[in-house]
Amino acid sequence: MLDQILKDRQVQAILITDPYNMRHVSGFRGGEGALYISGTQTVLITDSRYTEAAAKESSFTVLQESNQHKREEILKECIEKEQVQGDFALGYEDQSMLCCDFAKLTKALPVQCWVPLESSINDLRQVKTQEEIQYLKMAEEIGDRAFARLLPLLKPGMTELEAAAELEYLMKQEGAEDLSFNTIVASGLNSSMPHAIPGTKKFEKGDFITFDFGCKYKGYCSDMTRTVVLGKASDKQKEIYNVVLKAQLAGLDALKAGKSGASVDKVARDIIADAGYGEYFGHGLGHSVGLFIHENPRLSPSDDSILQENMIETVEPGIYVPGLGGVRIEDMVVVTKEGHINLAHSPKELIELPVE
CATH class of the missing domain: 3.90.230.10 (Creatinase/methionine aminopeptidase superfamily)
Known part of the structure; x- marks a missing residue:
């Protein structure tokens, strides 16, 4: 389903920060952090309070954020690993991300196209297993x-x-x-x-x-x-x-x-x-x-x-x-x-x- 969202939205990667969507997509229950998902990477970013639990609960690659290695720096490193020709498009949760966080990320990341995901990630939770x-x-x-x-x-x-x-x-x-x-x-x-x-x-x-x-x-x-x-x-x-x-x-x-x-x-x-x-x-x-x-x-x-x-x-x-x-x-x-x-x-x- 995430691959389909990447395709439908015509983005190279997705950024998920809503805690309930993070839990549903990755299995991580801590609620603090972010997910970076592309065709080649599945990364869970969180701080030292949750890294041990995140590694147990999720199959994602867990990267620890801190004052010395901030979230936007980790996201920039993830983006730089992608082999993209032309502009880089990143999908984000426009219905839940705070304006101040969006402003910080747009300033820090090498993203040319910010694509609102609207309800597409939330919708994955509608039909229950x-x-x-x-x-x-x-x-x-x-x-x-x-x-x-x-x-x-x-x-x-x-x-x-x-x-x-x-x-x-x-x-x-x-x-x-x-x-x-x-x-x-x-x-x-x-x-x-x-x-x-x-x-x-x-x-x-x-x-x-x-x-x-x-x-x-x-x-x-x-x-x-x-x-x-x-x-x-x-x-x-x-x-x-x-x-x-x-x-x-x-x-x-x-x-x-x-x-x-x-x-x-x-x-x-x-x-x-x-x-x-x-x-x-x-x-x-x-x-x-x-x-x-x-x-x-x-x-x-x-x-x-x-x-x-x-x-x-x-x-x-x-x-x-x-x-x-x-x-x-x-x-x-x-x-x-x-x-x-x-x-x-x-x-x-x-x-x-x-x-x-």
């Missing part, structure tokens, strides 16, 4: 187990921060190596904010509580959302929850290889709109997940990408009503020819947690 799917499955299972252990601990008086800390601790106990993102715990009126930051608000009887959480296993992320009620749900809470659940199940049923992200989004969005809550569902239905938590393609009105077998997508509709609260239900699934394989197994029917 069976090994990657297994890692994603394990990460999601860790979240399932941790959430099941958390539910009996929830009670009035516990703060959002305390619940988030408990959930993160339980994920680590179950085998998580890191978090996929900062855990979201939003209760009561805070649950109307899709990405609320956990605070000192205490859980109260009758609260919606939304948990959006994930962890990493072997570098791969999980993502799941569940919303519960502390005590008995009101009729309005049940109505909103059931609309979201209906939309989520319909979105799952519509998902399969060959469909566009926009068409799947529309199925769930129409259900919420028909129930009178269209203005309260503002985000896309889902996104891909892998080494990074938000990847492409997405289930969104603005994404007409065609889904392929072994892509990963979340399906996470929500309704968020200011002054009342909100509900989101999210699963992470593998796209198949026939439909999907759901990696999440936590219950989705409305959970009313008993309160003494």
Whole structure:
């Protein structure tokens, strides 16, 4: 695939600096450094903190950068080894490289043509291998187990921060190596904010509580959302929850290889709109997940990408009503020819947690 990118972009070499792309292309997990790839060289540049690990994790030639031998000097040496007639063209990650880094490199390197790679390197990560799917499955299972252990601990008086800390601790106990993102715990009126930051608000009887959480296993992320009620749900809470659940199940049923992200989004969005809550569902239905938590393609009105077998997508509709609260239900699934394989197994029917 990299050879094809070299050919399609008409460049002699590719420079990769995005840490997730570095991991995917080379196997190196450190995240600090750069890859130089041409028809004759595959070079991994990093500093002394990571050179030993890089040599174990990657088949690339590992070169150590330092204040005495800076990255741009090493890249210049790599370029000078190439036998190129005419101008030298280098592909770079224009969607992630900082402007200051680009300015430094353009000044230091003997490159006549800088060619933006756009999303071509990121796109290599869209369709997952069976090994990657297994890692994603394990990460999601860790979240399932941790959430099941958390539910009996929830009670009035516990703060959002305390619940988030408990959930993160339980994920680590179950085998998580890191978090996929900062855990979201939003209760009561805070649950109307899709990405609320956990605070000192205490859980109260009758609260919606939304948990959006994930962890990493072997570098791969999980993502799941569940919303519960502390005590008995009101009729309005049940109505909103059931609309979201209906939309989520319909979105799952519509998902399969060959469909566009926009068409799947529309199925769930129409259900919420028909129930009178269209203005309260503002985000896309889902996104891909892998080494990074938000990847492409997405289930969104603005994404007409065609889904392929072994892509990963979340399906996470929500309704968020200011002054009342909100509900989101999210699963992470593998796209198949026939439909999907759901990696999440936590219950989705409305959970009313008993309160003494």
